[in-house]
Amino acid sequence: MRISIIGCGYLGAVHAACMARLGHDVVGIDVDAAKVAQLSDGQAPFYEPDLDDLLTELENTGRLRFTTDMAAARGSEVHFICVGTPQKRGENGADLRYVDAAVEALAAYVSPGDVVAGKSTVPVGTAARLAEVITAAEPHATLVWNPEFLREGHAVADTLGPDRFVYGVPDGSEEHPAVAVLDRVYETPLATGTPRLVLDYATAELVKAAANSFLATKISFINAMAEVCEATGADVSRLADALGLDDRIGRKFLNAGIGFGGGCLPKDIRAFMARAGELGADQALSFLREVDAINMRRRIRVVELTRELCGGTLMGQRIAVLGAAFKPESDDVRDSPALSAAAQLQLQGAIVTVTDPQALANAAKRFPELPLEPDLEATLHKADAVLLLTEWKQYRDMDPHTVKALVSAPRILDGRNVLDPAKWRAAGWTYKGLGRP
Numbered sequence: 001m002r003i004s005i006i007g008c009g010y011l012g013a014v015h016a017a018c019m020a021r022l023g024h025d026v027v028g029i030d031v032d033a034a035k036v037a038q039l040s041d042g043q044a045p046f047y048e049p050d051l052d053d054l055l056t057e058l059e060n061t062g063r064l065r066f067t068t069d070m071a072a073a074r075g076s077e078v079h080f081i082c083v084g085t086p087q088k089r090g091e092n093g094a095d096l097r098y099v100d101a102a103v104e105a106l107a108a109y110v111s112p113g114d115v116v117a118g119k120s121t122v123p124v125g126t127a128a129r130l131a132e133v134i135t136a137a138e139p140h141a142t143l144v145w146n147p148e149f150l151r152e153g154h155a156v157a158d159t160l161g162p163d164r165f166v167y168g169v170p171d172g173s174e175e176h177p178a179v180a181v182l183d184r185v186y187e188t189p190l191a192t193g194t195p196r197l198v199l200d201y202a203t204a205e206l207v208k209a210a211a212n213s214f215l216a217t218k219i220s221f222i223n224a225m226a227e228v229c230e231a232t233g234a235d236v237s238r239l240a241d242a243l244g245l246d247d248r249i250g251r252k253f254l255n256a257g258i259g260f261g262g263g264c265l266p267k268d269i270r271a272f273m274a275r276a277g278e279l280g281a282d283q284a285l286s287f288l289r290e291v292d293a294i295n296m297r298r299r300i301r302v303v304e305l306t307r308e309l310c311g312g313t314l315m316g317q318r319i320a321v322l323g324a325a326f327k328p329e330s331d332d333v334r335d336s337p338a339l340s341a342a343a344q345l346q347l348q349g350a351i352v353t354v355t356d357p358q359a360l361a362n363a364a365k366r367f368p369e370l371p372l373e374p375d376l377e378a379t380l381h382k383a384d385a386v387l388l389l390t391e392w393k394q395y396r397d398m399d400p401h402t403v404k405a406l407v408s409a410p411r412i413l414d415g416r417n418v419l420d421p422a423k424w425r426a427a428g429w430t431y432k433g434l435g436r437p
C-alpha cells in the first residue's frame, strides 16, 4: 500500500521505517529540513535501538523516502498524523497547533477513499473536530484515530509487534470501510493474533490518555510507598517484589526512584486533567494532580539526599551525575528527571558534571550551562558523590572497587535502585537508594 507519514520524530520516523519494513511504499513528510535530509541519507535523527539498522536495510528497497513537500502525500491510501502535541507553555493543556497545521495542510492532497489516521496523543474530542476538516476538503475520505503505545528504547519492536491495535472510527462499527483499510496496513502483525479493537473516536482517544495515566499512577504509587519506606526504614524494592507477585498488581512499572519523565507521561497526565476540566469532569482526575506532585517531589528528594550524602552542604561539592536521558536506551531529554536534578544541584552550589552515552547533544541544547562529559571515567574523577540517575547498563554494571579508585569520596546515590547495596557497602561505599535503607 502507499502510505504517507506526517511528522517524522520519535514516533513518525519509526512508524515510517516499520511500515516500509512491512512491505508498504512509504513517504515520510516533515517540516524540519535537517531531519528530512538525515533520514533521506538513511540515518536516524535520534538514538533509538534498531532504527539505524532498519533504515540501512530499507535503503535500497526504494520503499522509503522522506521529503518536506506535503504534496508528496497525494496518491497515498493512508496518511498517518504523527506530529508533536507538547504541553502548552504556562498551561497544563496540550498544544494542538502542530496537529491542526498538519491536518489543514494534508487536507488539500487527500483523495476519495483515503484514510487519515491520527497517531499523535490528543485530548478527547480532537478527532471529531479534525474529521470535519477532512470531510470538508474531501467528503469521501475518512479520519480515524489510531493511538500509538510504543515505548522509546523499544520503539521498533513495539511498532512491529504491539500489544494491541486501537481503531477509533466515526460510527465505532467494525463494518466501517476504514477498518478494512487499516487491517491491510497492519496485516502482518494482525496475522500473529495481535488483538484489534474497533471503537468510537472518544473511546479510542481515551484509551491512550487512560493508559498513560495508569502507568504514571503506578509509578507514583510506588514512589509514595518509597516515601513511607524512608520514614520507617523499610525497603521499597523488596516491597515491590512482594506486591508484584500478586497477578492483579504485577511487578512491571513498580520501580521506585527519581520518577517518570519524557515527552509523554508528564505532559499527557496534565493535558488529560486540563481536558477533563473543560468537560466539567475535573473532579474525576484530581488524583492525577497528586500523581504529578509525588513525581516532582522525587526530584527534590534526590537533591536533599545528595546534600545529606555530602555532609550537609552542596557548596563546592563535585557531583558526578550518571545519566541525562529520561530513560536508558534513548537520547530523549524531554522533562528528564536526571537533568532537572542536576540543574538544581548546580543552582545550589555543587560542581556538577553530567555524563550519558547518547543524550549529551540534546542535554546541551536544553541545559547549556551544565558541564557535560562523554567519558565515564573523567566524570567520576575526584567526585565527592556519584549519582546514578538514568539506569544505562554500563552504570548498572559498574564495579564498586574500580569506581572507588577514581573518586575523591566513595558516596553513591542510586536514584533508580538498581545497584546491590550490600556489594557497594562491602567495597567501602556510603550507599543511599530511594526508599531503601
Ligand SMILES: NC(=O)c1ccc[n+]([C@@H]2O[C@H](COP(=O)([O-])OP(=O)(O)OC[C@H]3O[C@@H](n4cnc5c(N)ncnc54)[C@H](O)[C@@H]3O)[C@@H](O)[C@H]2O)c1
Pocket (backbone or CB within 6 Å): 006, 007, 008, 009, 010, 011, 012, 029, 030, 031, 032, 035, 082, 083, 084, 085, 086, 098, 101, 102, 105, 119, 120, 121, 122, 148, 149, 150, 151, 152, 263, 264
Ligand atoms: N515519542 C513516543 O514515544 C510517543 C509514543 C506514542 C505517542 N506519542 C505521541 O506522538 C506524537 C509525536 O511525538 P514525538 O515524540 O514523535 O514528537 P517529536 O517532536 O519527536 O516529533 C514531531 C515531529 O513533527 C514534525 N512536525 C511538526 N509540525 C509539522 C507539520 N505541520 N507537518 C509535518 N511535520 C511536522 C516536527 O518537525 C517533528 O519532527 C505526540 O503526540 C506524542 O505524544 C509519542
Ligand SMILES: O=c1ccn([C@@H]2O[C@H](COP(=O)(O)OP(=O)(O)O[C@H]3O[C@H](CO)[C@@H](O)[C@H](O)[C@H]3O)[C@@H](O)[C@H]2O)c(=O)[nH]1
Pocket (backbone or CB within 6 Å): 121, 148, 149, 150, 151, 152, 153, 212, 215, 219, 252, 253, 254, 255, 256, 257, 258, 259, 260, 261, 262, 263, 264, 265, 268, 326, 327
Ligand atoms: O517502574 C518504572 C517504569 C518507568 N519509570 C520511568 O517512567 C518514565 C517513562 O518510561 P516508559 O513508559 O518506559 O517510556 P516512554 O517511552 O515515555 O513510554 C510511555 O509513553 C509513551 C508515549 O505516550 C507510550 O506510548 C508508552 O506506552 C508509555 O510507556 C521514564 O522516565 C522511566 O524512567 C519509572 O520511574 N519506574
